[in-house]
Amino acid sequence: MNKFKVFFTFFAFSWLLACGVGAFFPLIGSAAASEKLAWAGVILNALALPVWIWLRYLYPQKFHGDIRESNAFLAVLIGLAVALLADGQLGLPIYLVIANLFVVLLYLYHFSSVAHPSLPGINQQFPDLEEQTGENCNIADFCRERELDGAFVVFLRGSFCADSRSQLASFERLLPQLQKRNIGLLLFSAQPMSSWAKAFSRLGVPAADELTVHQLAESSQDYPLFVARQGAPLLMYPWQSAAARPSAWLVDSEGVILWRELAANYRTPARADLLRAQWFRLVD
Structure with missing residues (x-):
């Protein structure tokens, strides 16, 4: 299923980009104003989502997404409306904008969805995590060494993901509050820290132990619980094919799970x- 979603996500964005760029040629060549307007609607309808995702990737501190990618989806619908109103002859622009809407909806609600395997639940012990360096991460030991009341454990999909970069930006602002409340933060992914260096640099996040992204060991028996082996975008496959399933956990100083959030969609x-709203559980 992961391979299916990865392939069709690549196809969806390739189609939208090709459709949007290709619409410039009939736009320039059209003589009638109504035809020009219809093709302009196709361009807006097709390029809204790819451009929005690219902006979120480049500027995660400024642009934030949601389950519907509301800003991009609004532009898609505006482009649809423009094409429908301008193309009175029911020509190719109308068929293209309707097809594009279908592709966008498939991406938003199916291709970017996440299926999690059976994972530990509330009041169960959080499993030990083996890092690629060979070190073993036990949450209770982590809290004991730093005299913490608990820790958030967060799995980041990857440095290639706009939403993972947005998470990093938000965690950098959250970190002082966590330190004040004596709560730790552990970040994990399927990529080495070197892959995250550019993301940290672009975000202006200083190097710190609290924001180090630890790489999970592929040989670990718990690796498949948190990582989809073919979950990375198709263009990343020459370098990286695995992607962590986005999830967040609040674990107390004894290693017991108090709360968990298993993202149903990798864009959310x-x-x-959300983490800030959960730390009261350590007091209760």
Whole structure:
């Protein structure tokens, strides 16, 4: 299923880009104003989502997504309306904008969905995590060494993901509040820290132990629980084919799970606001 979603996500964005760029040629060549307007609607309808995702990737501190990608979806619908109103002859622009809407909806609600395997539940012990370096991460030991009351454990999909970069930006602002409340933060992914260096640099996030992204060991028996082996975008496959399933956990100082958030869609991972709303559980 992961391979299916990865392939069709690549196809969806390739189609939207090709459709949007290709619409410039009939736009330039059209003589009638109504035809020009219809093709302009196709361009807006097709390019809205790819451009929005690219902006979110480049500027995660400024642009934030949601389950519907509301800003992009509004532009898609505006482009649809323009093409429908302008193309009185029911020509190719109308068929293209309707097809594009279908492709966008498939991406938003199916291709970017996440299926999690059976994972530990509330009041169960959080499993030990083996890092690629060979070190073993036990949450209870982590809290004991730092005299913490608990820790958030967050799995980031990857440095290639706009939403993972948005998470990092929000965690950087959240970190002082966590330190004040004596709560730790552990970040994990399927990529080495070197892959995250550019993301940290672009975000202006200083290097710190609290924001180090630890790489899970592929040989670990728990690796398949948190990582989809063919979950990375198709263009990443020459370098990286695995992607962590986005999830967040609040674990107390004894290693017991108090709360968990298993993202149903990789575009809606747990950000700082959601973590901030859960730390009262350590007091209760």
